[in-house]
Amino acid sequence: MRDRLARLFYGRNGIDKLSTFLWWVGLALLIISGIVRRFGAGAVGYAIWALAVLSIVFSLIRIFSRNVSKRAAENERYLRAKDSFLNFFRGKKARFDQRRDYKFFKCPECKSMLRVPRGKGRIYVTCRKCGARFEAKS
Ligand SMILES: [Zn+2]
Known part of the structure; x- marks a missing residue:
């Protein structure tokens, strides 16, 4: 067999x-x-x-x-x-x-997902993949 x-x-x-x-x-x-x-x-x-x-x-x-x-x-x-x-x-x-501790943003340049700690007010987020910087509210 x-x-x-x-x-x-x-x-x-x-x-x-x-x-x-x-x-x-x-x-x-x-x-x-x-x-x-x-x-x-x-x-x-x-x-x-x-x-x-x-x-x-x-x-x-x-x-x-x-x-x-x-x-x-x-x-x-x-x-x-x-x-x-x-x-x-x-x-x-x-x-x-992780939604209570972190806020998530999509990079406007390369569309990768970025994570920042919450509660820091208005901050500059720098994409670790492509280096793009944008302002966001954490
Ligand atoms: Zn990027």
Whole structure:
């Protein structure tokens, strides 16, 4: 059994994070389409079902693909996108947790997030990334 599996995946991309993600998205969409159709929205339900099938088929195609370098590049792009998506929410949470002690500003030049202690009145903020200075109320 293990030999057969090894032979099946030989020279192929195999299961990576992107394929796993697509697989779970497909399963989730299948369940959602079932619920939607139960509530009578047939056309919408079938559209979601089609998306689910597409996602699962795409996942399988990637797993059995022989173009390993191209699939690895896709996987890399997916991981980066996922990271910046999660960082966006981590940043929001961090700012929320620190909101009583710090005030946050976006640098007008480079858009990076700057943190200053609260309660210092009007101050000059210097961006530590690009060196831009601007006045702000802490
Ligand atoms: Zn800046």
